[in-house]
Amino acid sequence: MSHPSSPVSVAINPERLLGDLRRLREFGACGIGVVRQSLTPIDIESRHWLCSRLEEAGLDARIDGIGTVLGRSRNSGPALLIGSHTDTQPQGGWLDGAMGVIYGLEVARALAECSETRHLAVDVASWIDEEGAFATCLGSQTFCGEIEPGVAGELRNEEGKSLGEALREAGLDGVPLARCEPGRYVGYAEAHIEQGPWLEHQSKRIGAVTGIVGSRNFTVSFTGQQNHAGTTPMALRRDAGHALVELAHRVYETFPEHAGERSVWTIGRIALDPGVQSIVPGRAEMNLQFRDQDVAVLDRLEAHARALVAEADARGRAEVEMTESGKRSIPAMMDERLRGHIEDAAERHAPGDWISMPSAAIHDAQVLARHMPAAMMFVPSIGGVSHAFEEDTSEEDLVLGAQVFATAAANMLLG
Amino acid sequence: MSHPSSPVSVAINPERLLGDLRRLREFGACGIGVVRQSLTPIDIESRHWLCSRLEEAGLDARIDGIGTVLGRSRNSGPALLIGSHTDTQPQGGWLDGAMGVIYGLEVARALAECSETRHLAVDVASWIDEEGAFATCLGSQTFCGEIEPGVAGELRNEEGKSLGEALREAGLDGVPLARCEPGRYVGYAEAHIEQGPWLEHQSKRIGAVTGIVGSRNFTVSFTGQQNHAGTTPMALRRDAGHALVELAHRVYETFPEHAGERSVWTIGRIALDPGVQSIVPGRAEMNLQFRDQDVAVLDRLEAHARALVAEADARGRAEVEMTESGKRSIPAMMDERLRGHIEDAAERHAPGDWISMPSAAIHDAQVLARHMPAAMMFVPSIGGVSHAFEEDTSEEDLVLGAQVFATAAANMLLG
Incomplete structure (x- = not known):
């Protein structure tokens, strides 16, 4: 399949990107790893910091009644929703989820700084509890209306604390939920570390995700x-x-x-x-x-x-x-048009160094894909390691990934 | 291989045999099973009872310094040593070990009641701890000089009690050990339930053991x-x-x-x-x-x-x-001459209903075989079950087994 080459290219700010990734890493830092499970005090603290960074980027940002951070663009017109998650596994790496959220923040800033793209609308989300301390993909499911908060309140984490209790402790009791606004979005885009060895093994730097298994x-x-x-x-x-x-x-x-x-x-x-x-x-x-x-x-x-x-x-x-045993997880196909923009942007910034590939792990994009066109992009995981303190990606790959993702996002809105 | 037919046949007393088996079953009875681990109070109580029954049969009986019961014949001349064990697994059956000891008691009585055999010498042993609460085949190994009691005192059971402590509590501290007397024995004979399904599967009632695996x-x-x-x-x-x-x-x-x-x-x-x-x-x-x-x-x-x-x-x-891993157990061949007497006696009392076969489980005979000619005889286990409360053997098979064993024992001494 062939695509028109990307009409615009958006420049990101590598130092600003890496600075925010490193700052977020400090919330719950544990050696080289991060312990920041959803709705713990350190997770809530990081969400307040994220809101302030999104506000500085010109978005209207708040934590909603289930813990999701949503930064809404003040621009009119159809919007692109970019998201991932900032909660971690009990012993998590610094990039899993966090990278995709900071990419969203950087894309919003980069588009606002470019004359060709500053009119475009990008919303940025950090979905609560993708890692499932209470329920896997809790935030994206709530946003899409798949989970009713009344029912969710009775969910309990491993320590036996109910979600309702955790939300009260986080000061989110009675706070309104962010819900998907019909007609607002052209689609959803999520960047993530691969969490597997495939890109590294193939000596590639970008993966355009075809579907989630x-x-x-x-x-x-x-x-x-x-x-x-x-x-x-x-x-x-x-x-x-x-x-x-x-x-x-x-x-x-x-x-x-x-x-x-x-x-x-x-x-x-x-x-x-x-x-x-x-x-x-x-x-x-x-x-x-x-x-x-x-x-x-x-x-x-x-x-x-x-x-x-x-x-x-x-x-x-x-x-x-x-x-x-357990819940059957249903595959989600990514949208071909949106994927085309990721592939075009990858070819522009890293010619020949990208592949298309499935995601073998669960992501919030699997939920969003049931409600709007969705796309995902991977950067390499060193040694394929994730869900471990040692999880890492080279700075060059982190910067290249954000660059490709920003150009792709702009063209998803323009194309 | 052919054998001369057995010159004498000794009559046992079925009711007396079954009565003693049932009486021994009461010590530690637990539903249809028995819990009588070595050197527990109930085990010691059963050993005192066994001594009194051996004395009534005309033997000099006592509990030695490690807990083994040895009843010595008052007759002169070379003796046959008959033994097995009366201790059980943590959840044991009523016959495993107990049957072979009561067979020994019954053989001693039956030989004493027959004019052709009353001059023969039979010693009867209940070796302590064949089941290994402290050490597998502890009694037979001590009798044969393979274990030094000084060293053995430090062995501990699952509750952490030392053998030395258990012996003190049993009142056996300082009591002399029974040791194998050089030249006294023509051999050792042990009867046991098969603990497997082979005899039942082959529709046979007696197994003449060729060796212990x-x-x-x-x-x-x-x-x-x-x-x-x-x-x-x-x-x-x-x-x-x-x-x-x-x-x-x-x-x-x-x-x-x-x-x-x-x-x-x-x-x-x-x-x-x-x-x-x-x-x-x-x-x-x-x-x-x-x-x-x-x-x-x-x-x-x-x-x-x-x-x-x-x-x-x-x-x-x-x-x-x-x-x-663990201690390698060395096979023990049974003595061909003694086995011949078991086969002859089986053919006399149960023509065609016996086979020769190996023992796949460990027995005290494996220890004794390193020090004197040894023989073993099996009776069927219903369903092959052992080391379980449900372990059983039909009364007909229990009586036939004692009958064959008594005739074989007499001819081992006469032959």
Whole structure:
């Protein structure tokens, strides 16, 4: 697919960008990492700082009744919504989410400084709780009307604190919610670190996201017969662990035939019961997860997994059952027009150094994409590391990413 | 191999036998099971009762300084030592060990009541702690001089109590040890429930034990690279769990080619680290155990396991290492002459209903066999169940077993 080359190019301010990223890193700094879970005092403190920076950039900014920061453009006309999240994992990196929000801030400033783009409207959001201390993508879901705050108030974090309580402590009790205004937006754009090794492995610096993968999670349980590991002859055993290993082996051997090019599948947990060296396991359990951006591929993998389970059950070594566990996450395709602007901007600022690729992790863009055209852009993660203190991206890649994102954003509004 | 038919047949008293088995069951009764771990107050109480029953049978009986009950015959001439154990697992069955001791008591009484055998000398032992609350086969090892009581005093049970403390509480502090008297014994004989399903599966009622299997235990560890289960492409993964499943599958597939007819092998424990559904496991571990009565077969299986580990390591999915864990148990062959007497007695009392077979579980006979000719006889375990409250054997099989064992014992001394 080809796109007209980007009509405008917007200059960002690298020092200002890096300065704000470093300033935000100080809220909850813990060695080289950051601990800033949503609605904790340090998270609220960082949100007040962010509001002041957005106001300085000329936006009307406030924290809404669920904790999301929304900075609204004072310009008229259709707006581009740019967002990500500033909350972190319990042991988080400094860039995950934070980078995309500061990119939004820098894009708003850069567009305001350029004569060709200063009339354009950019809103900037830091969605509360993308990392799910209370509920994954809580802020973007609330903004889009997918979660009712009355119900959400009863959600509890790991310490048992309710969301309602946390909001009261944050002084957000009774504060109005920011809600998506119908007709206001041409679309949503989010930049994020890749959180995987693919860009680095391909020696690329920008990823234009084609879609966000969906995932399905299953628990497979095996019921055989627990027995003495010395006195039970091999031919008389109903070894649940043996049945599990056979099925897991079949998964590893045959999933490639049914998978898409970028599908992933994982057996992350195996448990044998009773799990001691001198007893033939009577029960066993494993998790099976797979992800792809195409629902048809997910359906095919699930059908194949069910066939393998039926085959294992029929073999008779154990009774084998598979049940879906956790919430199924649905893939989201990114908008082709918006993606075209990311690709054009990438080609302008980093010719040949970009690829299009799916996102294998969950993002707020997955929620927004159900309500408006959405786009995502990745920058490389060093060593593919994320959700860890060591998470990092080179300064050159951080600056290039913001540059590409600013040009793409302008042309999304102009194009 | 053929044997002269047994020259004498000794009649046992079924009601007396079953009465003593039922009486012993009351010590520590827990529903249909028994909880009577070694050196607990209820165990000591049962040992005093056993001494009195052995005295009534005409033996000199006492509890020695480690807790073993030894009833010595007052007859002169070479003696047959008959024993097993009356301690149980934390949740034990009523027959495991107890049956063999009461068989010894009944054999002593039955021989004394028969004119052809009343001059014969039978000693009866209940070895302390075969089940290993402090140390597996503690009593038989102490009797044979394999364990020094000074050292043993520091052994501790699961509650942290030392053996020395337990002996003091049992009033056995300073009591002399019973030690094997050189030249006194023609051999050792032990009867036991099979603890497996083999006799039942073959519709046989008596097993003449050929040898007691040895076991080897290994821990196999896998070191790969922990990663995000969404963002790490399949081709870039070093999944320790995948490496483990491949090796375990190879074990199940190829061990039959290297095993003996009655070898058993078990993967009783598998652990993935961190063991959660969304993370590619960076480390994994499994136990591998195998048993056979032939050291050459054990050597062959170990060499094969090491070859599989080297193959898995070379494949590069993870670094794979195998280390031996726990104490290697050495197979013990039973004495052919003594076994011949068990087979002759079985053929006399249950023609065609017996087989010769290895013991896949550990017994005190494994210790005694290192010091004198030893023999073992099995009766069927219903459903192969043992080390569980539900463990049982039919009354007909209990009576037949004692009958065969008594005739065999007499002929071991006469033959």
